[in-house]
Amino acid sequence: MTNIAEARIRREFKEVVKSDEVAACNIKVELVNDTFNELRGEIAGPPDTPYAGGQFHLEIKIPETYPFNPPIVKFLTKIWHPNISSVTGAICLDILKDQWAAAMTLRTVLLSLQALLAAAEPDDPQDAVVAQQYKENHSIFEKTARHWTAVYAGGPKSYPDLDSKILSLKTMGFEEHQARAALSSKGWDLERATEYLIN
Amino acid sequence: MSTDNSSKPAEASAGAASSNPGPSENGEDEKAAVYECNICLDTAHDAVVSMCGHLFCWPCLHQWLETRPQRQLCPVCKAGIGKDKVIPIYGRGNPNPQDPREKLPPRPSGQRPEPENTGGFPAFGFGDGGFQFSFGIGAFPFGIFTSSFNMSDNRPGPPQAGSPQHTEEQFLSRIFLWVAILFLFWLLIA
Known part of the structure; x- marks a missing residue:
């Protein structure tokens, strides 16, 4: 079953690289090793937010049970945001926890994180x-x-x-x-x- | 304005470049993409479709449903979904269509083997064996002794058949046989 994870990441990787968002320099994914279980993500701070103009790096770890369980994502770039720990970079986002669905992809995760930067949820804080x-x-x-x-x-x-x-x-x-x-x-x-x- | 104009042709040419390796091949790729499983992103095999219209391989969807048995939602739109809420799809190419939901061997249900008796209740298990063991030691030499005595004894030969002594001995041997059987039976159920 581990092969599903790798095969999917391969496909998703191609999808992200081809997507329009990459063309617009909004999101980016890079491989860390050949085993497709760890990646580096990058998202641009959304315009008209305090994060505009910044590039935020993410650590993405793919569990063996992916896509049945969500990827493990945290911010490597330090960020001041109610739903992201200013110390560890841990993220509080429902789709990375119980609201994950198997049809979600790296692309949708990165776009969701970008949306989180634009719309914080201070009532469900991480920090x-x-x-x-x-x-x-x-x-x-x-x-x-x-x-x-x-x-x-x-x-x-x-x-x-x-x-x-x-x-x-x-x-x-x-x-x-x-x-x-x-x-x-x-x-x-x-x-x-x-x-x-x-x- | 000028950047917009310059970026559009660039995108168009990039699109053309990616579709270069044979337009027919690419067209088939796109056709196949319509039938991609929403979980493994590969062309769906043993395909099923949900009531909300989303296509999956049955093995993929089955694993998703097993991952969250308490929250069975469509992985795409989070509508309610379940084994009885999907429809199998049979194409013409398949010579003997079979419901994929029955094809996949249902996963063996969870079993809970008893923990091994290593240290938990050692006295209980060992005592049981010890009892049988001591019986073996007690009975075995006894048997050897009796047989060896039999060998050395100059016993009188068996009485004549039909004599009263013969019937009496037959009766006694039968009683001993039954006592032995009862004893063995008692050992078994004890």
Whole structure:
């Protein structure tokens, strides 16, 4: 039965490579090895979202029982999103869990993830801190998400004020990503972020 | 505007290039694609179609239904689906059409073998064997002793047939035989 998984991935791989979305540089899939059980995905941040202009890399693992069970997907690119862990990149998306259907493909998974970037579900969060910020302080959330896109996903440069706050924490001896994560989760309040890092 | 114009011919030429290896072959590929199983993406064999109109190989759909026995939904549109809610398809090429749902051997139902008696209740199993074992030791030498005594004894020969002693001995031997049978029977059911 393992052969079904491999044969299907081969076909899907061709499908994704041929699809219009690849032509438009929206989604991309690459092989990691010859056994077709691990792939790298790439999706473009949807326009008119804080993720616009970024390219997000994904780790896709194909279980032996594919397509009867969903692929295991997580973000490799760090991202600030209520349904994606800012620490591990784990994704909370129903079709990757109990709503998976055997007729779904790598293409539909990548397009669904792109749709998730455009429409977050803060009431079913993966990252509680981000989800809370999304609901309670949406402008800060958008700014943070855009900043993370610029730094980690190659999005357009933005917000020198945020960079300067990170720099001041760096001069205190904290590692850059650690400083960014602390500031992001504390609403870019330098004092609270410092306190959080010290504790 | 200018980028749009330039990208369209490029796409068209790419499409033409991909269909280059024989237009008839490509046409057949496309025809076959209409009959692809929605699960394995290969041309459906032992094909069945759901009430919602989606085509599958029966083995593929069967495995999907087995994967989620509690939630039997169409893999394409998530309509209700099940073994009795799909229709087998018989093409003309098949000389002896058979319902694919009956062709696939139903998977053997789950069995729960008893755990092996290694350490769980060792005394119970061993005691049982020990009893039979000790019986064997007790009876076997006894048998040897009696037979050897028989050999060495100068016993009187059998009495004349028809004599009262003969009938008495016959009667006794029969009683002993029945006692032995009863004893063996008791051993079996004990």
